[in-house]
Amino acid sequence: MSIDCGETEPDLGWTLWPERGDLSIEFLRLMGSAQEGGATAAECRVTASRIDPSNDHSWYTEWMSVADVNYQRGNAALRDGHLLTAKSNWLRAINYYQSAALPFDREDRHYWFATSNMRQCARDYLDCCSPRGEVVRIPWLEGYPLEAYFLPAPQSVRPAPVVVCMGEPGQRKEELLHKVARYARERGMSLLAVDLLGAGTGSEFDEIVGRPDLETALGYVVDYLVERKDVDAGRIAILADGWGSSFVARGIAFDDRFAAAVCDGGIWDLHERAFLAARAPFQPTFSRPDRDFGRVARNIQCPVLIATGERGWLRAERVRELFTQIKEDGRDVTLKIFAVAETAAMQAHVDNPTLANEYIFDWIASRLGI
Template identity: 60%
Template sequence: MEFLRLLAAAQEGGSAVAECLMAASRIDFDDDESWCLEWKRMADLNAARGDAALREGNVLTARSNWLRAIGYYQTAVFVFDAADDEHQAVVRSMRRCAASFLAHRDPAGEVVSIAWPGAYPLQAYFLPPRGVTGRTAAVICFAEPGQRKEEFLYKMARHADERGMALLAVDLHGAEAGDAFDDIVGRSDLETAVGHVMDYLLQRDDVDESRVAILGDGGSSSFVARGIAFDDRFAAAVCDGGIWDLHERLFLHDRLGHSDTAPPLSRVARNIRCPVLIPAGERGWLEAERVRELYEGLRSGHRDVTLKIFKSEDTAAMQGHADNPTLANEYIFDWIAARLRGSAT
């Protein structure tokens, strides 16, 4: 699955197919360290190539190599426990490439810190759009637990920029490579991070507070949906809309012997006020028919909820659209752009 995700990233600049095949051919599956070693080797090669291109004044080539290095570092770190020293070293290398990419982007991006009371500060990347002056529309790309924001630099940034939107990429990993991530994702109030990220964004003088959307990438939990349920500052959201919460409630409802009655909607589903897009793959973790059933429940009360299921024959049908993120993101960012145009003041 991770190899497939990396191959699919090639079309967005997060890898090169030939390099993926080369690294994969060198992996010794009898050696537990071989996976990390080979992907890190490929990442280091691209990072060094990017640094050399910058010294020669070839900024475009430098940026391309740094993005590929990010993709390979992410794959290298995939097998490690977060507390592992090698894991932390790889993360630092990945973040150095991300910082270099942002510094030499046009316009330049920023590495920012966002306060989260009771926890470590969250690190985020802010990327303003090209050719836009004054206050701009913005989309928060929030990584699901375990996912890393660096991926958004090649996976999401282009789609936001081409539609004139700023992008804030954020994850639940702290500002330091060795922060206690496992302790954080176990918090019962994980969704409070969403509000603090919005607080930060609205303090900026280059963001239009009436045109901010949020995208919860991955769809493996409902923490972004819980975060927006009691926060009416978002103009649009792309997430599971509380689908996982509803699925869990229905499971418990049936286990308790109440299958003859319909369970009420969760507080999350009842309180989401902004328009919501639920993108899902036909080959995702929940069957498509199950997603449709839960979606019909969300639509009760005339809620503005859109469901898009990507079919197997069209690709983008796997969990998180790992097989074709480009196809999914084209649809998602078109939907966001249309909603933010409609919410302009």
Template identity: 60%
Template sequence: MDSDLSPQGGIWWPEREDLSLEFMRLLASVQEGGATFSECWLTASRIDFAGDDGDDSWHREWIGAAEVNRERASSAAAQGHLATARSNWLRAINYYLTAAYPFDLSPDKRRSATASMRECAAKYLNCREPVGEVVSIPWLNEFTLQGYYLPARRGGDRAPVVICIGEPGHHKEEFLFKLAHHASERGMALLAVDVLGDGTGQSFEEVSLRHKPQRAIAPIMDYLVGRDDVDERRIAILADGWSSSFVARGIAFDHRFAAAVCDGGIWDLHIGSFLNPQDRPFGIESCPELEADRILRSIRCPLLIAASERGGLRADRVAELTDQLRAGRRDRDITLEIFESAETAAGQGLFDNPTLANECILDWIASRIAAQPL
């Protein structure tokens, strides 16, 4: 296998930029307990991109790594070594996620890897302390959302909660190693959820043709408000990823949130500025830039915009759009945090150093919803 270093310091297989970036995400997850460095390198060394079966080779090797960790976890659990079982379940989850990554992978192989990943997630929740839950959240008649609820360690009182939700196409299982311990250490429960459904009905791709993902936000909040262990006045939401503003659109007119970490709608505002020429022949109601501006100005809760210097938008553009959001509303609690290359966490979606980003983000959330560290 030929590899090299990219100019940004990433491992680079020239013929597979997509998988090179996925491998870097995997390496970055080591510090969060989502992988081990040696396993990653050993598995990568076995992948053969020569010929026409590069994706299959990638899938096969990461499935093998996942199975080893899955078996190790089962053995440890059977012997009562729950800490070892938990750490191996988390690594198995991440390796299955990586195995399912190639875009051209056959649907059957992707479904099988995803099913195995979810099985490992359920077993991890079952041996966690306190025990977590696999939950179903009604959304559409034909499409139910699946989530993982991890209670706060401190029992008795209703707890503050952070909802962690990824962009469409991202799996909630990643939050189990990426964000769960950060929330737990700060006295917060966590609900990890995605918009991919429970796997028993229609696919997200089919549903998204007729329904907008931002409409899933209200039912998620409804679910939490209905729990007797949740403090409904202290629910925050964290949008992971920066390829759309669907979370910002979802919370714009739902004022039950105590805090939010998302792009605040500035991605929509940025796109709208290019799609709305000055001589647009339509009425003001059809102006996408003004619609985006209306949405982001409707967000009432404290807002953190966490961006990266090398993300999809230049840092100066993010700052410019954030200033537009603040204009005329000096009373609003809007924080902009741009992670620079000098300190890492500067890649798209902050993927290159999730620890640095998550510490900052969860500290901000805890300060806004008055969560108490353990």
């Protein structure tokens, strides 16, 4: 069911290709990632100038080309012993490969080739991290394990706090290597970057994305972490990257092992309940929000940060209204809405991820006692 009450369309303020909003938003994401090491502004501008937006293969060819250049440059730097340069080039290649795959279905050979190269870059990057990163598989559904990247905290001689960065349905964990890894590392935290796309190119994902129990993945993730000797099981935080759904909030509502969470905090659940109640006012199945607070928000025990922007998918005033309901129920919840004037105001903060990540990871660090 599509719940659109109170939602807004993303307002870019501009579009590079008015006829292709999807490509314009992706280009804006790439430009925003440049300040995080996921691209360079110059490469993005030059590549965009060569693209025919009416031709998906033109988009694919140009981003694959710049991705290959960065991948090969990284390999050359590794051969010469320049690990930092190698890693920075691989991070950019990951992002460009991801963009190249954007217009294609997961069964398409173009998608498969781009994502396969992207995953190889990620493995090369992890191998050169210090401490070395790991590719791990976490059991979940039968025949469909989760795949994650674990980056240990630097120079840790005792079990370290960890932040789980969970990609929303359809988002890839590889992007998180440039987007959030340094924020965890600089604050002395380990990072587990995980998505729901499984251990392959993601073609099987379409079979499970509609499941009503996606939140069960979180329990398996925590089961894995508490068994690691280098993880402080009492200081596990989770970050839902983008919070385009409620599955992370549902997961933490029924697993009290998280010490802190950055997600929607049950707002989507409350929003959907209000939507249904307004359209079925005489049906006892859909109680009014003031009479039935919502089981997701009610059951969350850990501190929660809700971070969004004025140009996100939900109107800022609607987010504030639902936040007030949660706060009045006695939840330990913090709200941060990034204004258009300060940027980081779009959905998932794609216009300025740096500003959002600084705030988010400072909040996580304070909650974990770092």
